[in-house]
Amino acid sequence: MKNRLKDLRTERNWTQADLAQFAGVSRQTINAVEKGKFDPSLPLAFRLARLFDLTIEEIFLDEADQTAG
Amino acid sequence: MQTQTRTEGYQDSIKATFQLFLWTFAWGATLALAKFGPESLWDSDTMSWAAVALNVGIGIGWIVAHARYLRAIDELQRKIMQDALAITLGVTWVAGFAYIVADSADLISYNADAGSLAILMSVIYVVATAAGHLRYR
Structure with missing residues (x-):
């Protein structure tokens, strides 16, 4: 699943380690999510959305919607 | 926050x-x-x-x-570990039964013991865990 996590993180000058600490996960998890290798659980997606004051849909892009559109 | x-x-x-x-x-x-x-x-x-x-x-x-x-x-680490456990169980199961049927047909002369099984499982688990970490690096 594509996402804007890296862009949002760098806008705030956060490292992957910073975001991992804020979200309560490992840096490896943040890296895997940013690269689209791992889809986060719904609770983690909500935590990330709260961190950036955005909705989940504004961070994570449904590829099925993109291909349909 | x-x-x-x-x-x-x-x-x-x-x-x-x-x-x-x-x-x-x-x-x-x-x-x-x-x-x-x-x-x-x-x-x-x-x-x-x-x-x-x-x-x-x-x-x-x-x-x-x-x-x-x-x-x-965390959830990614858990997925890596669960995948490694699944691979370990699967390989041990398949290899174990393959050994049993081959041994009962007198195809192999090596007598495996419980220690061999433990070593096999440990090696598979370590390799599968390392592969999982590399996959999500």
Whole structure:
């Protein structure tokens, strides 16, 4: 699943380690999510959305919607 | 911000990892005691049974610690571990039964023991875990 996590993180000058600490996960998890290798659980997606004051849909892009559109 | 203080999960995983390490070490030590004690430390069936009971008791603690570890680590680490456990179980199952049928047909001369099975499972688990970490690097 594509996402804007890296862009949002760098806008705030956060490292992957910073975001991992804020979200309560490992840096490896943040890296895997940013690269689209791992889809986060719904609770983690909500935590990330709260961190950036955005909705989940504004961070994570449904590829099925993109291909349909 | 509330979420910026969420470091407990990571600290819990470190604590659970350390506890799993200690339980694993204790289980290995009691296994060695139960295996080599009768040969070199005592000459008593009661002591041997006590060593086996201690090993089983520590083993139960190790199982609980492993379950706690899987609950404490974050979701990607848990997926890597669960994949590694699934691969370990699958390979052991398939290889084990292949060995049994091949042995019963007198196709192989090597006599495997329980130690061989434990070594096989350990190697597969370590390799599968490392492969999982590389996959999500």
